[in-house]
Amino acid sequence: MLNNFPLWPARASSIAGNVDALFIFLLIVAGVMSLLVFVAICVFATKYRHRPGVNAAKIEGSLPLEIAWTVIPLGVFMAIFVWGAVIYFQEHTPPRDAAEVYVVAKQWMWKLEHAEGQRELNELHVPVDRDVRLIMTSQDVIHSFFVPAFRIKQDVLPGRYTVIWFRATKPGTYHLFCAEYCGTLHSGMVGNIVVMNPADYEAWVNSNPGGTLSASGEKVFNELGCATCHRMNGQGSGPALQGVFGKPVLLEDGRSVEADENYLRESIVDPGAKIVNGYRPIMPTFQGLVNEEQLNALVAYVKSLSPAAPGGAETKPSEVKVAPGNNSPVGNQVQ
Amino acid sequence: MSTVKAQVTERTNYLNADYGVRSWLLTTDHKRIALLYLISITFFFFIGGFYALLIRLELLTPAGDLVQADTYNKLFTMHGMVMVFFFLIPSIPAVLGNFLIPMMIGAKDLAFPRINLLSWYLYIIGGALMCHCMLTGGADTGWTFYVPFSAITNTKFVEAGLAIFVAGFSSILTGLNFVVTVHRMRAPGMTWSRLPLFVWAHYATSIIQLLGTPVIAITILLVAAERTLHLGIFDPKLGGDPLLFQHLFWFYSHPAVYIMILPAMGVISEVIACYARKRIFGYSFVAFSSIAIAVFGFLVWAHHMFVAGISLYSALVFSMLSYAVAVPSAVKVFNWTATLYKGSIHYDAPMLYAFGFIGLFTVGGLTGLFLAALGIDVHVTDTYFVVAHFHYIMVGGAVMGYLGGMHFWWPKISGKLYPEGWAKLAALIVFVGFNLTFFPQFILGYLGMPRRYWDYSHMPEFQVLNVASTAGATILGIGYLLPMVYFLWSLRYGDPAPDNPWNAAGLEWKTASPPPTFNFDSDPVVTWEAYNYDEIDAPHIQEAPVGR
Numbered sequence: 001m002l003n004n005f006p007l008w009p010a011r012a013s014s015i016a017g018n019v020d021a022l023f024i025f026l027l028i029v030a031g032v033m034s035l036l037v038f039v040a041i042c043v044f045a046t047k048y049r050h051r052p053g054v055n056a057a058k059i060e061g062s063l064p065l066e067i068a069w070t071v072i073p074l075g076v077f078m079a080i081f082v083w084g085a086v087i088y089f090q091e092h093t094p095p096r097d098a099a100e101v102y103v104v105a106k107q108w109m110w111k112l113e114h115a116e117g118q119r120e121l122n123e124l125h126v127p128v129d130r131d132v133r134l135i136m137t138s139q140d141v142i143h144s145f146f147v148p149a150f151r152i153k154q155d156v157l158p159g160r161y162t163v164i165w166f167r168a169t170k171p172g173t174y175h176l177f178c179a180e181y182c183g184t185l186h187s188g189m190v191g192n193i194v195v196m197n198p199a200d201y202e203a204w205v206n207s208n209p210g211g212t213l214s215a216s217g218e219k220v221f222n223e224l225g226c227a228t229c230h231r232m233n234g235q236g237s238g239p240a241l242q243g244v245f246g247k248p249v250l251l252e253d254g255r256s257v258e259a260d261e262n263y264l265r266e267s268i269v270d271p272g273a274k275i276v277n278g279y280r281p282i283m284p285t286f287q288g289l290v291n292e293e294q295l296n297a298l299v300a301y302v303k304s305l306s307p308a309a310p311g312g313a314e315t316k317p318s319e320v321k322v323a324p325g326n327n328s329p330v331g332n333q334v335q
Numbered sequence: 336m337s338t339v340k341a342q343v344t345e346r347t348n349y350l351n352a353d354y355g356v357r358s359w360l361l362t363t364d365h366k367r368i369a370l371l372y373l374i375s376i377t378f379f380f381f382i383g384g385f386y387a388l389l390i391r392l393e394l395l396t397p398a399g400d401l402v403q404a405d406t407y408n409k410l411f412t413m414h415g416m417v418m419v420f421f422f423l424i425p426s427i428p429a430v431l432g433n434f435l436i437p438m439m440i441g442a443k444d445l446a447f448p449r450i451n452l453l454s455w456y457l458y459i460i461g462g463a464l465m466c467h468c469m470l471t472g473g474a475d476t477g478w479t480f481y482v483p484f485s486a487i488t489n490t491k492f493v494e495a496g497l498a499i500f501v502a503g504f505s506s507i508l509t510g511l512n513f514v515v516t517v518h519r520m521r522a523p524g525m526t527w528s529r530l531p532l533f534v535w536a537h538y539a540t541s542i543i544q545l546l547g548t549p550v551i552a553i554t555i556l557l558v559a560a561e562r563t564l565h566l567g568i569f570d571p572k573l574g575g576d577p578l579l580f581q582h583l584f585w586f587y588s589h590p591a592v593y594i595m596i597l598p599a600m601g602v603i604s605e606v607i608a609c610y611a612r613k614r615i616f617g618y619s620f621v622a623f624s625s626i627a628i629a630v631f632g633f634l635v636w637a638h639h640m641f642v643a644g645i646s647l648y649s650a651l652v653f654s655m656l657s658y659a660v661a662v663p664s665a666v667k668v669f670n671w672t673a674t675l676y677k678g679s680i681h682y683d684a685p686m687l688y689a690f691g692f693i694g695l696f697t698v699g700g701l702t703g704l705f706l707a708a709l710g711i712d713v714h715v716t717d718t719y720f721v722v723a724h725f726h727y728i729m730v731g732g733a734v735m736g737y738l739g740g741m742h743f744w745w746p747k748i749s750g751k752l753y754p755e756g757w758a759k760l761a762a763l764i765v766f767v768g769f770n771l772t773f774f775p776q777f778i779l780g781y782l783g784m785p786r787r788y789w790d791y792s793h794m795p796e797f798q799v800l801n802v803a804s805t806a807g808a809t810i811l812g813i814g815y816l817l818p819m820v821y822f823l824w825s826l827r828y829g830d831p832a833p834d835n836p837w838n839a840a841g842l843e844w845k846t847a848s849p850p851p852t853f854n855f856d857s858d859p860v861v862t863w864e865a866y867n868y869d870e871i872d873a874p875h876i877q878e879a880p881v882g883r
Contacts, residue, residue, distance in 0.1 A: 004795065004796045005796065005799045006782060006796055007778060007782075008781075008782075009781060009782045009783050018710065019710055019711060019713075019714055022708060022710055022711055023705070023711055023781070026704060026705050026708065026711065029701075029704070030701035030702070030704065030705075033665075033697075033701060034697050034698065034701060037668060037669075037672055037693070037697055038694065038697075040672045040675075041672055041675060041690065041693065044672070044675035044676050044678070044680070045675055045680050045682075045690070048611075048675060048676070048677055048678045048679065048680050049679075049680045049681075049682070050612075050679045050680055050681050051679070054679060055612065055679055055869070055872045055873070056611060056612040056613040056677060056678045056679040056868060056869070056872070057613070057677035057678075058613075058614070058869040059613065059614070059616060059676070059677060060614070060618075061616050061617035061618065061619075061620065061670075062616075062617070062673075065617075065669075065673065066617050066620050066666070066670075069665065069666060069669040070662055070666055073661070073662055073665050074658070074659075074662050077658035077659075077661060077662070077704065078655075078658065080658070080704060080707075080708050081654055081655050081658050081707070081708065083708070083710070084654060084707075084708030084709040084710045084711060084712075085651055085654060085709050085710070086710070087709065087710025087711075087713075088641070088647070088650065088654075088709030088710045088713065089647065090710075091710065091713055092647055140483070140487075141481075141483050141484040141487070142481055142483070142484065142577060142643075144642065144717060146717070146783070146785060148714070148782065148783025149783075151713065151714040152713065152714070153642045153713050153714060153716065153717070154642055154644075154713075155642050155643045155644055157571070157577060157578075157643075157644055158483060158570075158571045158572065158577070159571025159572070159577075160571070160644070162644045175783060175793070175794055177783065177785045178785070179642075179716075179717040179718065179785045179786075180481070180717060181408075181477045181479075181481070181484070181786075181787040182484060183408070183475070183484060183488065184404050184405050184408065184475075185404055186408070186787060186788065186789070187399070187404070187785075187787075187788035187789045187790045187791065188404075188790065190793045190794075
């Protein structure tokens with residue numbers, strides 16, 4: 001029991017070092033502040049302990065002191081706030097061209113599907129030094145995708161996508177936890193993130209072949225007869241879908257929304273919510289007709305029709321990433 | 336401090352003024368109602384504590400081997416609901432606040448004595464519902480009962496929700512009573528600037544109870560409506576929004592933390608002033624920091640939702656405001672510390688609890704800075720780091736304050752002195768046991784152990800710290816049992832308490848121990864400032880008893 005007793009979590013993502021740096025800074029701030037208070041209390045409590053015949057001094061207070069211990073902590077707090085906010089923005093700004101993995105959470109398991117088509121259960125294989133963006137949704141209640149070694153966590157909600165990204169920096173196997181209480185076997189909703197060297201990853205991909213997610217999306221698209229209205233030539237009764245993803249869409253009511261994953265998702269399950277300008281609200285809902293995996297595939301397919309958008313097309317070779325301090329390019333074309 | 340042994344003859348007081356069950360169950364005397372609350376919340380404290388013990392025993396080993404998964408989920412749910420809604424929220428306000436506020440401001444009773452009794456009955460009805468719920472299976476939603484889970488679980492959430500709903504009205508009525516009492520019932524000369532800081536803290540608390548509690552009541556009703564009538568409010572399957580629930584829930588439940596901690600801060604101000612024999616340093620800053628906490632406390636709720644899927648910019652706003660609310664708490668700690676400077680410090684048991692409070696509250700408050708930092712919160716939220724943080728505030732802070740206050744005013748409440756040596760020992764045991772229980776949980780949290788995990792056999796490396804925590808919980812349990820034992824013992828065997836055993840300032844000490852039914856034999860008039868310890872301790876000035 002004692003020979004496996006860590007005091008600091010593994011640091012295995014590009015963001016983890018930033019989080020740890022702020023955490024250590026906060027440990028210092030908290031240490032100094034509590035030391036100040038505790039030392040002052042100990043000194044005062046000893047020095048001014050009751051002695052017969054000696055009365056306490058009459059002291060009303062001190063305005064300069066009150067101002068000092070209001071303003072100085074506030075200044076320190078604001079610095080912490082800004083630092084924390086910067087990290088939060090990094091955590092929520094996925095780089096362009098990240099590899100995409102669709103995550104479906106349900107009581108009590110994680111279903112993960114790579115854009116390249118590999119499907120996994122409670123396990124996610126990723127190559128080291130590659131940006132990975134997770135597009136997550138839940139089939140039932142709220143879950144939370146938590147990888148302590150990466151210092152990332154994001155709740156996974158039913159009925160919408162939430163997104164998080166990471167870049168693993170160290171090969172190894174790391175815990176994946178569900179961090180939002182979700183019922184009986186909440187504590188069984190755990191898994192592994194397996195970070196692999198590029199060569200190992202390529203071998204893993206090759207041993208797990210599968211059609212791309214957008215290809216299965218195209219199949220669903222045709223099976224459901226979507227192409228009847230959403231014609232490529234724009235002559236259908238629904239808008240054409242090429243080049244839509246990632247662009248602003250002008251709506252009937254004059255608003256303009258960005259066609260992100262959540263917009264595509266909503267347009268399938270609740271088509272009346274946002275009607276594209278110039279079209280009639282005639283599309284029926286597909287809620288209940290498609291499951292979460294098919295929905296993800298459809299979204300991936302519509303995205304693949306917009307090759308210029310980030311993560312839009314997986315037919316285009318991914319950008320070659322260079323590991324820091326490593327001159328040999330780490331290839332990751334996994335078509 | 337040596338206690339002054341006074342001649343105590345059998346006087347008529349609120350305890351012996353009337354006998355029989357009826358005289359207690361139909362009483363409108365705020366002091367008797369306080370005792371009714373004391374007995375009821377102690378009952379729930381030990382129920383909640385028993386659940387905590389079972390939780391800690393389950394976590395002794397990584398495998399889920401003591402209870403079933405569903406049982407464990409019910410244990411932490413009922414632990415949280417019982418402790419939050421049936422112990423912590425009523426603890427200091429309904430017992431000590433009820434008992435002391437009228438006396439501290441020189442009033443005969445609260446403004447609405449019968450509403451005061453009604454609020455106890457509402458609490459008891461809520462408590463009975465909660466007991467029924469627990470005995471017939473309990474709920475497994477967690478005390479936060481997030482939807483959609485709480486809308487679909489097949490356990491008894493509706494009944495638990497109803498129990499909280501009813502008990503909430505008890506809390507609202509107590510708050511209303513205090514606000515009106517402080518405004519309308521102050522004795523001549525008891526100006527706002529002469530109010531004890533205990534009263535200021537309760538005034539701020541009451542505002543939160545009045546404004547916040549209705550929101551949780553509405554939230555519970557909405558979840559119940561969704562469960563029973565399938566209205567689409569929160570569940571996306573029905574067209575609802577689960578984040579709306581979290582906003583509503585935390586709009587009450589974050590300020591609720593201040594319902595628990597502000598009264599404890601009030602206790603600490605009284606205790607420190609008395610045992611340092613000094614007026615609290617920066618009285619008006621301490622008083623107004625309570626109001627500031629009550630106001631800012633309403634503006635930080637979404638800091639519980641930084642990973643829930645709220646927008647980046649609202650996260651920014653709530654993070655910044657969370658730092659703003661930390662300032663008045665820090666100001667209080669600095670002022671208490673400064674009060675010790677050039678004091679004449681006595682180490683009586685209540686003072687040891689006050690020192691313990693400052694230590695634990697400081698750790699709890701400073702770890703709040705970690706959680707308010709967006710980038711850190713993402714990693715530590717929903718882990719044991721959060722569990723440790725809020726226990727440092729709500730148990731380390733609020734319960735330490737409650738116990739300190741119980742010791743400080745026990746002679747006034749019971750007319751008996753508790754055994755000082757045992758009381759000091761208990762304070763020490765609680766402090767050591769508490770730190771051993773909860774400090775390891777900070778480390779567990781940063782390592783990544785999620786909260787509400789029944790089984791951690793996937794990550795056995797967390798066991799050492801969990802064993803330490805369970806060991807600490809055992810010690811803590813003994814520390815909490817001890818005071819109950821010697822308080823009960825003192826009722827029969829304790830020395831009779833003089834009217835003012837600690838030579839404390841404050842009107843409540845200027846009447847008999849225990850006080851007569853209407854607190855003072857004649858209406859007191861206040862001609863001195865709060866915490867006039869310099870005058871009390873000045874040689875040759877013998878104060879005339881007031882209101883005798």
